[in-house]
Amino acid sequence: MVVVLSEELASELDRKLKEWFLELADILGWRVDKVLDSYRLAQRSVIIDVRDDGREINGVRLRVPSESRDTYYYVSVGPYGAKCTCEASVIRGEICKHIVAGLITWNMISVIKYGKWLELRGIEWLGNRKKNNNDEKP
Numbered sequence: 001m002v003v004v005l006s007e008e009l010a011s012e013l014d015r016k017l018k019e020w021f022l023e024l025a026d027i028l029g030w031r032v033d034k035v036l037d038s039y040r041l042a043q044r045s046v047i048i049d050v051r052d053d054g055r056e057i058n059g060v061r062l063r064v065p066s067e068s069r070d071t072y073y074y075v076s077v078g079p080y081g082a083k084c085t086c087e088a089s090v091i092r093g094e095i096c097k098h099i100v101a102g103l104i105t106w107n108m109i110s111v112i113k114y115g116k117w118l119e120l121r122g123i124e125w126l127g128n129r130k131k132n133n134n135d136e137k138p
């Protein structure tokens with residue numbers, strides 16, 4: 001798919017994408033450059049499956065290259081959860097850079113196809129760890 005954007009639209013998208021990245025970093029408690037690492041991973045990923053119900057994108061599956069090893073991880077993200085085959089995700093249950101690459105890809109497809117930006121505050125699993133920690137306090 002080739003998408004040609006006017007300069008005006010491209011700069012509007014650029015501005016919105018920066019805001020979206022800042023919000024994402026804030027929710028995750030990450031530095032913005034870590035989110036940008038995920039963005040670079042997203043650009044090098046292969047989309048395996050897109051869940052499209054005709055009105056919105058309900059998630060994606062993709063193959064994301066490892067930053068440190070000569071291997072790939074498989075990521076699935078959607079409204080109700082996310083998983084990745086890397087150690088950080090499988091063993092430690094972390095939201096890893098690969099899952100965030102999946103989230104960024106999901107958002108890009110949603111914006112291109114339906115003009116809808118993912119509402120990050122509406123994705124419960126993104127902020128779940130903090131909430132769970134609070135719940136565990138006696």
Ligand SMILES: [Zn+2]
Pocket residue numbers: 073084085086087088089096097098099
């Ligand atoms: Zn991962």
